[in-house]
Amino acid sequence: MTVVREEVERYRNTTEASDALLQVEERDKWSIAGVSSLRDEEVRIRVLHGGRLASTYAMAEMGELAHDSEVTYTPTSPGSASEILDNGLLHHLKETTRAEMDCQVCYGLFLEPLTTACGHTFCRQCVHRVLDHSNICPICRRVLSLPPATNTQQSPSNILLTKLLNGLCPEAMAERAEMAKAEYAGLGELDTPLFICTLGYPSVTTFLHVFEPRYRLMIRRAIESGGRKFGVLLPNPRREPQGDLGPVPFYQYGTLLDIVDMRFLRDGRSYIQTVGVSRFRVLKHGTLDGYAVGKIERVDDISVAQEEALEAAEMSALLRTRNLSAQDHFDAPPHHVSTQDTSREPAAHDVDSMSTQDLFAAGVAFVKKKRHETAAWLSSQVLLAYGEMPEDPVLFPWWFAAVLPLHEELKYKLIESRSVRERLKICVQLLDQVAREEQRYATFFGCLH
Ligand SMILES: [Zn+2]
Ligand SMILES: [Zn+2]
Incomplete structure (x- = not known):
């Protein structure tokens, strides 16, 4: 308001007194409506100069412009420049207030x-x-008392300012909104935000703790853009080469996650609950405001027919080698039985010789056995978070990988794989590994006693 007053003042001083003299007629509403007013037929006639805008402002300033009065403006001389003056002042006002x-x-x-x-x-x-980095006002350094998730309901936008902006400069506002949208679009084809932190699995819940400022921004953008999706990738600290990408800091296959729930902490950190949508491979990558973005390609499994053909081919190949080795065994001289003591280590499954159904059954049996033994990694809290064991062999490996207490890097092969059979094999190999490790622990603690 100060800026507006100053501008009108300055304008009045530069305007010639003869410019656009207006006869301003102000009528009381009641008299217009034909109702006799207590103030009689009140019509005030005044001659002001400087155009309609400046004279209206002048009347308001004098406190003589009633809210419900009707005002008529008549130029005192023909060919008055009042319109030009009005446009000039309006333009001026827009310019100066815009800066504010x-x-x-x-x-x-x-x-x-x-x-x-x-x-x-x-x-x-x-x-x-600002809140991603600190909780201090960038202008006055006072502590900002806004909640970290300042959504429109918790802290609404300044209504007066929004109206002013939309009224004063609608085009500039539209352009501004457009620019903000383009910001979400990021770097053209590198349109998927990537969170390099862990493995995610399709159809399985992944919980993430978001505390780094760049990832807070990334998650917020994912939510505000309406997509609510981002990719999750396993870090590659040893920089193992990833195909065409080379020695990048992440493994090239990841999972697209959909944000289903989030909880903001007072200090800006947040916990988000996501569910895996699909797997992808990173084709190109870049950086946007500190976090990775990429062009991704969806990774799908081979068809059921191909899956069956794969199993049939493996089974028949196995049958052939078995027949051959039986022949060898028959011809060969009797040999020593290995003296190495392997009794302490549980026997590993020969996954290649197992049918897909048997692989699945082995996985299910292992989970049931461990549950019976009340393994910590199958506690009720774990099952509450990840759900009960799926009865579908397609979904089983994902759930199994999510709950299994092994390093993520060992589970990475599952993400790359394009076959259910392949993944079930990996699961059985992983369960063998868990069994071996448990055995070693048991032996170790047995020695201590
Ligand atoms: Zn402040
Ligand atoms: Zn701003």
Whole structure:
């Protein structure tokens, strides 16, 4: 308001007294409506100069412009320049007030202006970006008392400012909104945000603790863009080469996760609950505001027919080698039985010789056995989080990998695989590994006693 007053003042001083003299007729509403007014037929006629806008402002300033009065403007001389003057002043006012509408974080027009308790206003986005790093107002350094997830319900936008902005500069506002949208779009084809932290599995819940500022921003953008999806990749600390990508800091196959729930902590950290949608391979990657983004390609399994053909081929090949080795055994001289003591180690499954159904059955049997033994990794809390064991062999490996207490890198092969049979084999190999490790622990603690 101060800026507006100053501008009108300056304008009045530069306007010639003869410019656009207007006869302003102000009528009381009641008399117009034909109802006799207590103030009689009140018509005030005044001659003001400077155009309609400046004279209206002058009347308001004098306190003589009633809210419900009807005002008529008549130029005192024909060919008055009042319209030109009005446009000139309006343009001027827009220019000067616009500068006051700039956010001090992004230096753009306020987009969804949010006024903090300290009285400063920023774009909603900008407040979020500030909160990612600290909880202090960037202008006055007072502590910002906004909740970390400042959604529109918890802290609504400044209504007056929003109206002013939309009224004063609708085109610039539309452009500003467009720019913000383009920001989400990121780097063109690198349109998938990537969270390099762990493995995720299709159809299985993954819980993530988001505390790094760059990932807070990434998750918020994923939610605000409406997609609610992002890719999760396993870190590659030893920089093992990843196909065409080379020695990148992540493994190239990952899982697309869909955010289903999130909880913000007071300090800005958040816990998000996601569910795996599909697997993908990273084709290209880049960085956007500190986090990775990529162009991804969906990874799907081979068809059921191909799956069956694969199993049949493996089984028949196995049969042939068995027949051959039986022949060898028959011809060969009797040989020593291995003296190595393997009794302590549980026998590993020969996964290649097992049918897909048997592989699945072995996995299910292992889970049932461990549950019976009340293994910690199958506690009720774990089952509450990941759900009960799926009865579908397609879904089983994902669930199994999620609950199995083994290092993520050992489970990575599952993500790359394009066959259910292949994944069931990996699961059986993994369960053998768990059994061996448990045996070693038991032996170790047995020695201590
Ligand atoms: Zn801003
Ligand atoms: Zn402040």
